[in-house]
Amino acid sequence: KAGVTQTPRYLIKTRGQQVTLSCSPISGHRSVSWYQQTPGQGLQFLFEYFSETQRNKGNFPGRFSGRQFSNSRSEMNVSTLELGDSALYLCASRMGTNEKLFFGSGTQLSVL
Amino acid sequence: GQQLNQSPQSMFIQEGEDVSMNCTSSSIFNTWLWYKQDPGEGPVLLIALYKAGELTSNGRLTAQFGITRKDSFLNISASIPSDVGIYFCAGLSLNTGNQFYFGTGTSLTVIP
Numbered sequence: 001k002a003g004v005t006q007t008p009r010y011l012i013k014t015r016g017q018q019v020t021l022s023c024s025p026i027s028g029h030r031s032v033s034w035y036q037q038t039p040g041q042g043l044q045f046l047f048e049y050f051s052e053t054q055r056n057k058g059n060f061p062g063r064f065s066g067r068q069f070s071n072s073r074s075e076m077n078v079s080t081l082e083l084g085d086s087a088l089y090l091c092a093s094r095m096g097t098n099e100k101l102f103f104g105s106g107t108q109l110s111v112l
Numbered sequence: 113g114q115q116l117n118q119s120p121q122s123m124f125i126q127e128g129e130d131v132s133m134n135c136t137s138s139s140i141f142n143t144w145l146w147y148k149q150d151p152g153e154g155p156v157l158l159i160a161l162y163k164a165g166e167l168t169s170n171g172r173l174t175a176q177f178g179i180t181r182k183d184s185f186l187n188i189s190a191s192i193p194s195d196v197g198i199y200f201c202a203g204l205s206l207n208t209g210n211q212f213y214f215g216t217g218t219s220l221t222v223i224p
Contacts, residue, residue: 004154006154033212042115042200042214042217043200043214045211045212048211055209055210056209056210056211088152090154090155097206097210098142098162098204098206098210100157100160101145101157101202101212103147103154103156103157105153105154106152106153108152
């Protein structure tokens, strides 16, 4: 069974640009959540989608948005990039509420 | 968002030594997960715990779900160089939006 797949693996953008990250969950998993990881802040929760509906949202500005498609694949979009958005963005999937959470390899975003 | 208290923050040990780390929370959790993360990679799930008092092993790793449901422990026996990495815990509370909260991480260095 394939794991959580995130694309692209690396991204370099400049301030003001926007970016879209993609995540394919483990087959059968309907929940997809997104996290931002930086050395100083650790893992910060962005949002979670379940069956195409946003179920939870973290404390991030509206520049961060996401969506989930009917096949459970998810995308995350960041508009008007800032230097501070440089981070490893991780996607995770789980089958149900009280189930194990599995992470992808992440997308390393660098904003110049 | 809420972060769990994880200690120690870092450890430097000799190969062959045992390692212990723990996570504590002010909230009661229904699930505890333990992960290992290598630099620039996604976290890899090591052990999942679902019941207070539960003790689960995965090779040289053993984790326990604290009886108070507010803490969890991870032990690594007979450490080897490939154990190097960052270990962190995650806790799930069904009472707070079914969202996982994460520890701040323990950086482990194994000296051959």
